[in-house]
Amino acid sequence: MELQLGLAPPNHLIKGFDLNSPEEIMGPAKWACVLGLCGGKRDFDEAFDGPIKTLPLLWKQDDGGDEDDDGAQMGLDDAHSFNQCNNRRSIVGWPPIKASRKLGYGGGSTQREEMDESKGGYVKVMMEGVAIGRKVDLTVHDSYQTLTHTLNNMFGIYEKSGKEDGAKSPRYKLAYQDKEGDWMLVGDVPWGTFVQTVQRLKIQKKND
Amino acid sequence: MLAVDPEPRSNRIRQMASAFPEEVLEHVFSFVTSDKDRNAVSLVCKGWYRIERFCRRRIFVGNCYAVSPAIVTRRFPELRAVELKGKPHFADFNLVPYDWGGGVWPWISAMAEAYPQLEELRLKRMVVTDESLELLSRAFGNFRVLVMVSCEGFSTSGLAAVAANCRNLRVLDLQENYVEDQSGYWLSHFPESCTSLEVLNLACLEGEVNSSVLERLVARCPNLRTLRLNQAVPLEKLANILRRAPQLVDLGTGAFAADPRQELYSKLANVFEGSKSLKSLSGFWSVVPSYLPAIYSVCAGLTSLNLSYATIQSVELVNLISQCHNLQRLLVLDYIEDSGLDAVAASCKDLQELRVFPSDPYGVEQLVSLTERGLVAVSAGCTKLHSVLYFCRQMTNAALLAVAANRPNLIRFRLCIIEPRTPDYLTQQSLDVGFGAIVKSCQDLRRLSVSGLLTDLVFEYIGAHAKKLEMLSVAFAGESDLGLHHLLSGCKSLRKLEIRDCPFGNKALLANAAKFETMRSLWMSSCAVSFGACKLLAQKMPRLNVEVIDEVGRPDSLPESSVEKLYVYRTVAGPRSDMPDFVCTL
Numbered sequence: 136m137e138l139q140l141g142l143a144p145p146n147h148l149i150k151g152f153d154l155n156s157p158e159e160i161m162g163p164a165k166w167a168c169v170l171g172l173c174g175g176k177r178d179f180d181e182a183f184d185g186p187i188k189t190l191p192l193l194w195k196q197d198d199g200g201d202e203d204d205d206g207a208q209m210g211l212d213d214a215h216s217f218n219q220c221n222n223r224r225s226i227v228g229w230p231p232i233k234a235s236r237k238l239g240y241g242g243g244s245t246q247r248e249e250m251d252e253s254k255g256g257y258v259k260v261m262m263e264g265v266a267i268g269r270k271v272d273l274t275v276h277d278s279y280q281t282l283t284h285t286l287n288n289m290f291g292i293y294e295k296s297g298k299e300d301g302a303k304s305p306r307y308k309l310a311y312q313d314k315e316g317d318w319m320l321v322g323d324v325p326w327g328t329f330v331q332t333v334q335r336l337k338i339q340k341k342n343d
Numbered sequence: 344m345l346a347v348d349p350e351p352r353s354n355r356i357r358q359m360a361s362a363f364p365e366e367v368l369e370h371v372f373s374f375v376t377s378d379k380d381r382n383a384v385s386l387v388c389k390g391w392y393r394i395e396r397f398c399r400r401r402i403f404v405g406n407c408y409a410v411s412p413a414i415v416t417r418r419f420p421e422l423r424a425v426e427l428k429g430k431p432h433f434a435d436f437n438l439v440p441y442d443w444g445g446g447v448w449p450w451i452s453a454m455a456e457a458y459p460q461l462e463e464l465r466l467k468r469m470v471v472t473d474e475s476l477e478l479l480s481r482a483f484g485n486f487r488v489l490v491m492v493s494c495e496g497f498s499t500s501g502l503a504a505v506a507a508n509c510r511n512l513r514v515l516d517l518q519e520n521y522v523e524d525q526s527g528y529w530l531s532h533f534p535e536s537c538t539s540l541e542v543l544n545l546a547c548l549e550g551e552v553n554s555s556v557l558e559r560l561v562a563r564c565p566n567l568r569t570l571r572l573n574q575a576v577p578l579e580k581l582a583n584i585l586r587r588a589p590q591l592v593d594l595g596t597g598a599f600a601a602d603p604r605q606e607l608y609s610k611l612a613n614v615f616e617g618s619k620s621l622k623s624l625s626g627f628w629s630v631v632p633s634y635l636p637a638i639y640s641v642c643a644g645l646t647s648l649n650l651s652y653a654t655i656q657s658v659e660l661v662n663l664i665s666q667c668h669n670l671q672r673l674l675v676l677d678y679i680e681d682s683g684l685d686a687v688a689a690s691c692k693d694l695q696e697l698r699v700f701p702s703d704p705y706g707v708e709q710l711v712s713l714t715e716r717g718l719v720a721v722s723a724g725c726t727k728l729h730s731v732l733y734f735c736r737q738m739t740n741a742a743l744l745a746v747a748a749n750r751p752n753l754i755r756f757r758l759c760i761i762e763p764r765t766p767d768y769l770t771q772q773s774l775d776v777g778f779g780a781i782v783k784s785c786q787d788l789r790r791l792s793v794s795g796l797l798t799d800l801v802f803e804y805i806g807a808h809a810k811k812l813e814m815l816s817v818a819f820a821g822e823s824d825l826g827l828h829h830l831l832s833g834c835k836s837l838r839k840l841e842i843r844d845c846p847f848g849n850k851a852l853l854a855n856a857a858k859f860e861t862m863r864s865l866w867m868s869s870c871a872v873s874f875g876a877c878k879l880l881a882q883k884m885p886r887l888n889v890e891v892i893d894e895v896g897r898p899d900s901l902p903e904s905s906v907e908k909l910y911v912y913r914t915v916a917g918p919r920s921d922m923p924d925f926v927c928t929l
Contacts, residue, residue, distance in 0.1 A: 228436030230704045230761050235519045235547060316705060317437050
């Protein structure tokens with residue numbers, strides 16, 4: 136495989152959020168402020184020797200796709216962006232429902248399922264650092280190899296072998312979001328299963 | 344009143360202990376069945392320890408890594424029944440990587456040697472391979488009970504081996520496992536001579552099983568009391584199967600859907616009328632409502648009803664449930680709505696357990712009218728209600744206060760407000776006060792899951808008041824280490840704590856290190872605990888395994904950055920040897 140497989144990493148920009156410098160606030164931490172969590176809580180800092188570094192309060196993996204979906208830019212004013220996302224599946228394992236239960240809703244297809252079926256074999260592909268996503272038609276591919284070949288061409292990824300021994304050193308990894316909203320490594324399941332369940336793809340730089 | 348005996352207490356104990364021959368003590372101990380009591384017995388003196396260990400027949404290992412198979416088999420040479428749990432609870436929600444561990448093979452291979460007389464094995468959240476099942480089927484000649492809950496790693500081939508080789512099998516109970524379907528013919532591996540089945544639960548199997556094979560199996564097992572079919576068994580076959588087992592107490596239907604046909608309806612209604620012993624119904628994977636009246640004849644006798652896969656509307660649900668006057672346990676989708684829960688509150692006065700699941704967990708809008716009002720109504724109308732699992736989209740402190748006031752007898756209260764950090768929708772405040780009321784009022788509360796907008800204050804309440812709380816689940820809550828500190832320094836009965844996406848960090852963890860030896864386990868993911876702190880904790884507490892799970896990178900390269908996932912548990916077995924490379928024990 137030309138693209139290294141890997142899960143989307145958690146938000147690695149680990150900083151506490153500083154209310155005085157809004158430009159430092161990134162991603163999900165914003166609506167924590169909007170919901171009134173931040174004000175007046177510095178007393179605990181005094182109790183505990185200084186500000187406690189915290190993670191952004193939400194591990195939101197799909198920073199790219201959802202904004203494009205609903206057309207909103209993830210700006211500082213967009214306080215309700217989380218609430219407005221059409222798809223909450225970005226949070227792994229939330230709401231806390233067992234997998235067997237998710238599959239069990241075998242009844243009539245919901246509106247979402249109908250929407251998914253209508254888009255044919257196309258899934259959205261986002262690449263880290265690239266603002267505009269692309270769409271790839273899975274029905275014209277028959278294997279992971281052909282898919283990665285297409286993606287390489289689409290995003291201009293040309294793997295150079297920088298090593299003397301000629302081994303490829305893939306700089307990217309490919310992840311997909313399945314029907315249950317979970318992000319998985321591409322390549323773990325048979326191609327046929329993958330095609331049935333994939334909702335979107337993400338190419339990310341591999342942190343080595 | 345006894346005269347004071349001047350002899351030292353230890354001598355008196357020894358005298359007492361040796362006053363009875365071992366056989367008598369063994370006989371007495373055989374009446375001591377609870378694990379806690381057994382453990383207490385073994386601590387009285389060396390003699391009792393020795394006798395007790397030889398006559399202990401069942402053990403429960405809540406964390407398979409807290410002890411090793413070798414230690415268990417060495418101490419208890421005569422076990423007949425073993426129960427093991429593997430992965431942490433959050434594995435149910437995909438938070439634990441697939442190959443984290445929890446393999447049962449080392450246990451089965453050790454027990455195959457040590458306990459040829461093993462009769463019962465119960466597994467939860469473990470990885471079970473076909474080889475493990477094959478070994479099990481061959482190693483234990485009198486094997487009777489196999490229960491697997493939320494396990495994975497095996498296929499129908501493994502089941503075939505169990506069916507073929509376990510001559511005295513009484514219980515095959517498969518709950519919510521992920522089973523790879525190789526072939527439906529595994530059921531045919533039960534020999535004609537197998538007539539001992541009492542429990543057969545196939546509900547989690549995805550593939551088809553041969554209906555006539557199933558029917559013949561059911562027909563020749565007169566003691567069958569529980570039969571749970573999988574989704575693939577069509578409604579047309581249900582009547583034939585059920586007719587073979589009029590003695591059934593617990594039935595899980597297959598699909599409960601077919602084109603409306605009078606003769607099929609009559610057939611079903613007839614056979615249900617003959618099932619006079621039915622107390623529990625489940626299945627209903629898909630439902631055509633016009634067939635539901637076929638089961639009305641059993642409603643009055645039902646104590647347990649699981650409609651949580653039935654995507655039917657409130658009116659139809661209510662028509663059914665309001666006839667179940669003796670219902671004690673109800674699982675249902677939020678299609679029931681507040682109006683339906685009003686009906687439940689009016690009709691099901693014996694209700695003890697209620698679980699309401701979300702029909703559209705990932706949608707943003709509220710499509711069904713299920714709110715805090717339904718929960719309050721049931722808490723008011725059902726005086727025996729002690730266990731609640733409730734998914735909803737809005738909540739108020741007032742509602743929680745009402746629930747707390749109505750139901751001080753709550754033992755389990757799990758509330759999941761689907762949107763993280765949702766405040767009280769009337770006041771926009773946090774729900775600290777509401778959950779605080781719950782823990783103050785419900786003195787016997789053993790299990791709690793909190794959600795919605797919560798500050799550190801709620802943890803102060805929980806730490807101070809939840810004296811019997813054993814398991815707590817926290818997500819997207821709190822503001823600082825103080826929250827975690829409140830929990831760890833209070834909650835004296837706490838055994839399992841699982842936390843995700845909370846700003847809890849190093850200080851609370853390290854300040855309360857000793858607490859973890861009194862608990863089974865702690866899970867923290869997407870919090871603010873650094874690798875350095877984990878290392879420090881591990882150094883401080885050698886009898887804990889401090890596992891850092893990091894699938895992305897090497898956590899020790901950046902000791903101050905937060906670890907992805909942390910799993911801490913007490914153990915007498917030391918670090919485990921089967922960790923994949925993204926897990927390290929410090």
